[in-house]
Amino acid sequence: MNRSSAPDAEPGTESDRLAERVREIEPQQIRVMFELASEYERETPDSDLVHLEFGEPDFDTPDRVVQAAVEAARNGATNYTSNAGLPKLRDAIAAKLSSERNRAVDPDSEVVVTNGGVEALHLAIHAVADPGEEVVVPTPAWPNPISQAKLAAAVPVEVPMPADRGFEPDPERIVNAIGPDTAAVLLTSPSNPTGRVFPAEAVERVVAAAADHGAYVLADEVYRELAYAELPPRAAALTDRDEWVLSINSCSKTYAMTGWRVGWLSGPADVLSQVETIHESTTSCVNTPAQYAAVEALTGPQEPFEEMRAAFRERRDYVVDRLESIPHVSAAEPEGAFYAFIDVSAFDGSSAEIAKRLLYDYEVVAAPGTAFGAGGEGHLRLSFANDLARLETGLDRLEKMVQTELNGE
Ligand SMILES: Cc1ncc(COP(=O)(O)O)c(C=O)c1O
Structure with a gap:
């Protein structure tokens, strides 16, 4: 790149100091929601956020797997x-x-x-x-x-x-x-x-x-x-x-x-x-x-992982059933992974605005659909990598939002 000709950068400004390729990369919206939720939790000490934005299993790594790493390190497996x-x-x-x-x-x-x-x-x-x-x-x-x-x-x-x-x-x-x-x-x-x-x-x-x-x-x-x-x-x-x-x-x-x-x-x-x-x-x-x-x-033994899979399936079934019972929102049945991609287009505003209202007014954290490309507008991604009790609370609150904003209650 000719540094004096960076298209949208004023010479000497911060963006001029970065490679053009890098300037094109925007922060992920999933991460943005996570940061907003963390800030909210810091400023609202008695908050009780239900975190449904995470993209990772909520289970601990099974002990045998942890032990294998510990033993390897103890036995000198500490080189490249x-x-x-x-x-x-x-x-x-x-x-x-x-x-x-x-x-x-x-x-x-x-x-x-x-x-x-x-x-x-x-x-x-x-x-x-x-x-x-x-x-x-x-x-x-x-x-x-x-x-x-x-x-x-x-x-x-x-x-x-x-x-x-x-x-x-x-x-x-x-x-x-x-x-x-x-x-x-x-x-x-x-x-x-x-x-x-x-x-x-x-x-x-x-x-x-x-x-x-x-x-x-x-x-x-x-x-x-x-x-x-x-x-x-x-x-x-x-x-x-x-x-x-x-x-x-x-x-x-x-x-x-x-x-x-x-x-x-x-x-x-x-x-x-x-x-x-x-x-x-x-x-x-x-x-x-x-x-x-x-x-x-x-x-090693696969049973701990099979148990996790069974738990995800139970949660998937629960989320699908609950979403079917809530009017104005819907999602295709997830055939795999641990996410439901919910159509929330009946609500006012963009998916980012809906996600923020869900966070600040109902204390549920979800990822806006546009985090996954423009085609995701009108949707929220809800992760079911959380236990059934928290999922129930999160979906109760989503239902409350529907009742308040769409059913006029
Ligand atoms: C679709 C997809 N591919 C790949 C990954 C990469 O995961 P990791 O780097 O933890 O293996 C992720 C993580 O969220 C994912 O969602």
């Missing part, structure tokens, strides 16, 4: 690992992926351990998108990949899914958005924020169209294990052109390990070898004891 990650962890990941695929995944060349799914996405986008190329993002979508595309000087192309069909994934719209400039197409299934799952045929269609254009599918499967019907097939297992699929996975949601920061990227060896190289310049490797914890999560 290779850029690609601990061999034992890559073996466990490859074994899991191979059991879900129609071919064996090579732990040495087709898996890189990353700092959560978020870094897997960051590395994938940086590895495949050239400046000016497009990254197709079906929305509503978790906003991070949009910022990551901008940081890579690529162009995020938002493709709204149909609001009138509960944001059901529409492969036609996605395929139509793929063109000669497309470097990558994001498929997040189950979706954050809608909880919708891509049917196998939809995934197949999108992968085929992307491959025809020499574009990669970024299959974000971090919520896959939290699908409430059958386990959705992995995108890479649905195609014989898996050289165009980069899969993003993580311990965060499945194993209640958000703070440990362990995820992974899997895909074709030629791309992954370069990803391994650029991983050196982002974070080098993932925290070593955390990688041992991930080995235990993947290979």
Whole structure:
């Protein structure tokens, strides 16, 4: 960039001191709500906010997993690992992926351990998108990949899914958005924020169209294990052109390990070898004891995680039932993840204004729909990663808001 010609920056001003790419990144609206809620709690000591904005399991990491990290650190596992990650962890990941695929995944060349799914996405986008190329993002979508595309000087192309069909994934719209400039197409299934799952045929269609254009599918499967019907097939297992699929996975949601920061990227060896190289310049490797914890999560007893899943399902059913009984609001049934994306368009104002009224007048914190792209206007994302009693209180208060603002009570 020619510094004297930054488009909207006065020379010598603060924005002139920042890279143009960085100036384009806005604070996430989910984070903004969290900050407003924290400020409210500081200023209103007797407040009783129901937090339904969080995107992380409310369970503690099971003790065996914590112990594995403690023991590893005590036994001297305190050095860097290779850029690609601990061999034992890559073996466990490859074994899991191979059991879900129609071919064996090579732990040495087709898996890189990353700092959560978020870094897997960051590395994938940086590895495949050239400046000016497009990254197709079906929305509503978790906003991070949009910022990551901008940081890579690529162009995020938002493709709204149909609001009138509960944001059901529409492969036609996605395929139509793929063109000669497309470097990558994001498929997040189950979706954050809608909880919708891509049917196998939809995934197949999108992968085929992307491959025809020499574009990669970024299959974000971090919520896959939290699908409430059958386990959705992995995108890479649905195609014989898996050289165009980069899969993003993580311990965060499945194993209640958000703070440990362990995820992974899997895909074709030629791309992954370069990803391994650029991983050196982002974070080098993932925290070593955390990688041992991930080995235990993947290979140890699965009962604690099954119990968490059962709890999420019970809450999902409760939230769906309650929303059906509240007039003027509705949501498509979440098929996975732990969010309900509620249509609140009957209320006055933008989704950001509605979220603020819900916070200040009813003490419930939710994320405004526009945090997930313009197509999310008129919606709120409510997370059910909270216990049933708090969910009941939160939904009672939403019902009260409906009665007060829409039923004139
Ligand atoms: C859709 C989606 N993908 C990826 C991630 C990344 O999670 P983590 O980096 O904790 O693995 C998140 C986190 O909220 C998410 O919602």
